[in-house]
Each structure stands twice: as C-alpha cells, then as structure tokens.
Amino acid sequence: MGVTAWLDCTLWDGATDGWRSDAGxxxxxxxxVLRVGSGDDVLAEARFLARAGSGGPDGAARVVQLDGARVVPGLVNGHVHFSLALPGPMQDSVHSASEADLVLLMAGxxxxxxxxxxxxxxxxxxxxFVDFALKRAVAAGLVPGPRIRSAGHALCCTGGHGHDADGQEADGADGFRRATREQLRAGADLIKVCISGGISGEHEAIDTPQLTDEELRAVIDTAHDWGRKVTAHAGPSHAVERALALGLDGVEHGYELTRDVCDTMAxxxxxxxxxxSVSRCEDYFVANRVPTWMIDRALGAGPRHWESLQHAIAAGVPIALGTDMPPQALYDGTTAxxxxxxxxxxxxxxxxxxxxxxxxxxxxxLDEDGEYGTLVPGAAADLLVLDGDPLADVSALRDLRAVVQGGRVVRDDRDALRTRILR
Structure with missing residues (x-):
C-alpha cells in the first residue's frame, strides 16, 4: 500500500495549543506521518509521490476525505492491566486460567x-509474562490491540500489595534486585514496584509501608542502570517521600499526597x-462482584484521593492518563x-x-516523545475522529466515531472513512 492523504479535517496535533482548520x-x-499541512499542500505532495513512483510499495496514493471532522491523536492509557484480577470472581477466574486462556482473555x-x-x-x-507474548503479537499485526509497553510483573514484598494478583514477591535488597532483573530479562519497558498498601489488599491498609529503603534502592538503581524508569504503586505521602529521595520516576494512584510532596514531585x-476513577467506580465494583470490604475501602479513599489530584495540579506535577479500570469498561455512560x-x-x-x-x-x-501521542512528522498515524471539541470540553470524546491506528482504520461507526485511489 502506498501513501494516504487524510484531507479536510480540523486537526489538533497534540503538540500545539489549538486547532488547525482545513488540515491534511x-x-x-x-x-x-510524513507531512502535516493544508489540505492542498498534502494533496499535492501525495500526487507528486505517486507520479514519481515513490509513494510506497505499490507506488499509488490514496485519499480519505474527513468532511470537516475533528481529528486528535490516539489516546495513551498509562495504567492498564489486561488481566485485571480484583478480589472475588475476577481473581478466581484469572488464577484458574491456563496461559492460553490468559493470553486470549488479554487479547480480547x-x-x-x-x-x-x-x-x-x-x-x-x-x-x-504472557504480556510480552501479546506485545509481540500486536507489534507483528497478528492480533488487534494498542501499542504495548509493559512492566511485566509488579514487584512486591512477601504478602505485599498485589501478591495475590499480578505481583512477584521478593525480600531484601538482593531479592528485589533479582526480581527487577527477571522483568528486564523478559523484556520490561519499565519497572513497577508496590511501596505501600492499596485498596485491593484485604490484609493491609492504604498507608502501610511495604519496602525498606534498601529494597527500593536496589529496584531503582538496577532499573536505572538498564535505562528503565521505575513507577510505584503508592498511597501515603510518607512512602512517596522516601521513594522520591531514592530517585523514583513516577507515582501511581497517590491516594494520600500532600501539597509538600507534590511540590517535590514537580x-x-x-x-x-x-x-x-478507582476510588469512585462503585457500579463497576458491584457489577464484578467485588467484596464489600474492598468497595468500602475504595470509596472511603475517594475524598482524600481527589485532594491529592488537586494538590498535584496546583503544584504543576506532570500528569499522565491512567485508569486502572479496563480502559474500555462502561462507566457513567461512557468508557473508563x-x-x-x-x-x-x-x-x-x-x-x-x-x-x-x-x-x-x-x-x-517513556522517553518516546514524537513516536506516538502526537500527529507530527515521524509519529505513528494514530487518529481519533470526532465531531465535538475536546479542547473545550473533554466530554466530546464520548462521541468518538472512528479510530485509526498506524494509518489503518480499526473502527468506523458511520462507515465513512473510505479510501479512493488518487488519479
């Protein structure tokens, strides 16, 4: 297949502050992405490449008319578990699954x-480690799915947060160093470590510290030596503060952050x-038969969790999207x-x-700026097509009408994204 010109859209490229009209x-x-510009300029270059026979393997050029729709980059969800195993039937199902069953569940x-x-x-x-098999299959185009970057197992102490789900238990600096290297050996793009309790561990509290400084230092130093970042499942500020002093790169959840700690992060x-969302999604928990103790703990953490987010916003902490809930899960009339x-x-x-x-x-x-998440030359052509303006109100994303990944249409609700050969 040759080059494709996507024409007649209003574009936000993810790198600038506003919309570009009549874009291509x-x-x-x-x-x-080869070029971003006016529709006329993009069309002219597509014609030139086709006539020169340098438009791609078949030498042809194609055109897709977007009829004035708004286009934004595909979304990047930074906290996902494709084999989410919350306490209750979900956990039982994942634990009893064979590796074949598990990877098929994750592929779905x-x-x-x-x-x-x-x-x-x-x-x-x-x-x-079936996530790495899925990552390879998606990258090879064997199964449909988003681009995957994975931490492998989350690291936790014996009996620590996640030990009964996706965690790999370790103890002592040497134990955590080895566990980190085992994730790296499997192909980990980053390392995740659980430094406190959370909402899904029955025999812990959110503010329970779970690693010594020596254990956490072993994880961070080893990962950094291999050029990988470390992010931490973390609830309380005192645990985060200790981790920051040791060189932590990211915080997940942050249920009980103070403004001072957020200032340090910034x-x-x-x-x-x-x-x-995880401290306010009662309907999702009920629908998946999560035990009452977890629902009560999650919802009880909600007010303080909200304050943490507001502290981070006010302090200027760099913030990335992550749901913990399945990205596609139905929640309040839309997706999580x-x-x-x-x-x-x-x-x-x-x-x-x-x-x-x-x-x-x-x-x-992930230090992959310009590879995806923006629509600039050299980036993956991951596009969302919609009618509303998410730069005025992100609820416009509720009316998503088409998804394009790497220039290939994977969802088209109106059957409107038809290509034609450029003559």
Missing part, C-alpha cells in the same frame, strides 16, 4: 481497548498517574478512559491539559 495529513505506507481486552480509542497502553502488572519532574479524563477536568485541569495528559504525556513518560 500525509501518511506513509508504514503508518507514520486489547482489541476492545483499541476500539475505545486507546492506541497505546502501559501495562503495569500482568501474570506469567521540582524533580516526577510523573503522577492518578487513576482517580473518557470518564477518567472528565474527572481530571472536574478536578481543575484545563481541557487542553487533560488532552495532553491523554496523548503526548504518555509518550513523554
């Missing part, structure tokens, strides 16, 4: 996540992925991904800040 995108045969979730407009995910805890460029973004807006972020958190920031977290 030229996408090469490998699914990357990956497909639904992609159709929900999430074109890249950061997996932060999966079981039995000064050090430490990322925050708030997953604010869109609802998370609405919560972020309601907490005080501007729509532009929220959209950056959902796109470019996800790539920036």
């Amino acid at each position: 995108l030229l996408v090469d045969h490998s699914g990357r 979730n990956a497909r639904e996540t992609l159709h929900a407009g999430v074109t890249t995910v950061r997996l932060v805890g999966e079981s039995r 000064a050090g460029g430490v990322w925050f992925t708030p997953t604010i 991904t869109v609802r998370e973004l609405e919560h972020m807006q309601d907490a005080g972020m501007t729509p532009l800040e929220v959209m950056r958190a959902a796109t470019a920031n996800g790539a920036r977290w």
